[in-house]
Amino acid sequence: GIVMWEVMAFGERPYWDMSNHEVMKAINEAFRLPAPMDCPSAVYQLMLQCWLQDRSKRPRFGDIVSLLDKLLRSPDSLKTIADFDPRVSIRLPSTSGSDGSPFRSVSEWLESIKMNQYVENFTLAGVISM
Numbered sequence: 001g002i003v004m005w006e007v008m009a010f011g012e013r014p015y016w017d018m019s020n021h022e023v024m025k026a027i028n029e030a031f032r033l034p035a036p037m038d039c040p041s042a043v044y045q046l047m048l049q050c051w052l053q054d055r056s057k058r059p060r061f062g063d064i065v066s067l068l069d070k071l072l073r074s075p076d077s078l079k080t081i082a083d084f085d086p087r088v089s090i091r092l093p094s095t096s097g098s099d100g101s102p103f104r105s106v107s108e109w110l111e112s113i114k115m116n117q118y119v120e121n122f123t124l125a126g127v128i129s130m
Contacts (some may be wrong), residue, residue: 008039033047033051038081043071046064046067073122104129
């Protein structure tokens with residue numbers, strides 16, 4: 001379920017900057033990641049099934065493969081988009097350095113979060129300033 005979420009969220013880090021302890025506490029309190037933007041409802045429903053508290057009710061790997069195959073063979077089933085709530089509180093990486101001063105460039109920011117391998121992608125897309 002988490003891998004599907006990461007793929008549908010284009011590599012966004014699940015649980016953002018929450019610590020492992022915070023993630024476990026949130027999950028035990030029934031928190032589930034929100035649907036990524038433009039995620040097909042059927043895919044998000046599969047994610048939710050994978051995250052059921054009772055692991056005996058979760059789909060097995062073969063079930064997941066079978067369902068994904070069915071979805072791919074009937075693209076119309078992927079047209080309904082899951083509800084996306086932009087008001088969901090997400091904690092994104094800071095856009096300022098440890099000294100509180102804002103980053104001057106996307107490159108500087110990506111380097112600070114150890115994702116400098118994506119600098120070229122942002123540059124090619126024309127995203128260079130914060």
